[in-house]
Amino acid sequence: IVAPDMIQVESALPAVATTSADGGVTVMFGGVEMTIPSGGGVFPTGVHVRMAATVRGTVTTEAADPTIGSLAVTELAFGTDEDLSVADRASLREVLVLMAWHMASFALNDAGPALPIGSIATTTDFEAYGVTPNTVLGTLSPSVSAIDGRFALEGAFGIVAPDM
Incomplete structure (x- = not known):
């Protein structure tokens, strides 16, 4: 100590x-x-x-x-x-x-990594929706709470990082 x-x-x-x-x-x-x-x-x-x-x-x-x-x-x-x-x-x-x-x-x-927050990098398939390839989509300003015996991640879904 x-x-x-x-x-x-x-x-x-x-x-x-x-x-x-x-x-x-x-x-x-x-x-x-x-x-x-x-x-x-x-x-x-x-x-x-x-x-x-x-x-x-x-x-x-x-x-x-x-x-x-x-x-x-x-x-x-x-x-x-x-x-x-x-x-x-x-x-x-x-x-x-x-x-x-x-x-x-x-x-x-302190003993473990931060909670993983899923995200995806777009492909050319998303261009039809106005999203350029390699744009990262995920949870914006996520908040975490302990609910019903699990951790819940909440936040709006959107562009996390523009064209990478």
Whole structure:
């Protein structure tokens, strides 16, 4: 979180993201193992921990490449190799909530490519309709929203790029 050597993270499973009918987006992590070394870092005594988390958010921008924001950790389970005091467990939980939030934000907003938006380049067959060959047609000013368990792309259809 602060420096690359402060927390080592490995995951046995990929993050799984879903959308729901109410427009929410959920990402789930499982099989996440973290080693926080001792010595004054985010957990001074050091610890090895296994974590699973569910984080829920909403589409906060509706541009062609949506941003998922308003993230909240809705489920968090973790275990360690050693017994922790109530205070240490609460402190570790705070670190893990922050880590789950950052992992979800990265997985939803930065880890993949922008959504593909289909377009076509016209051929001479379109000349009869007043469209020159190699004009690119597609969705103009697209907006994306999460609806009914899927992402919906909306926008007018028209000329995206004139004769290329």
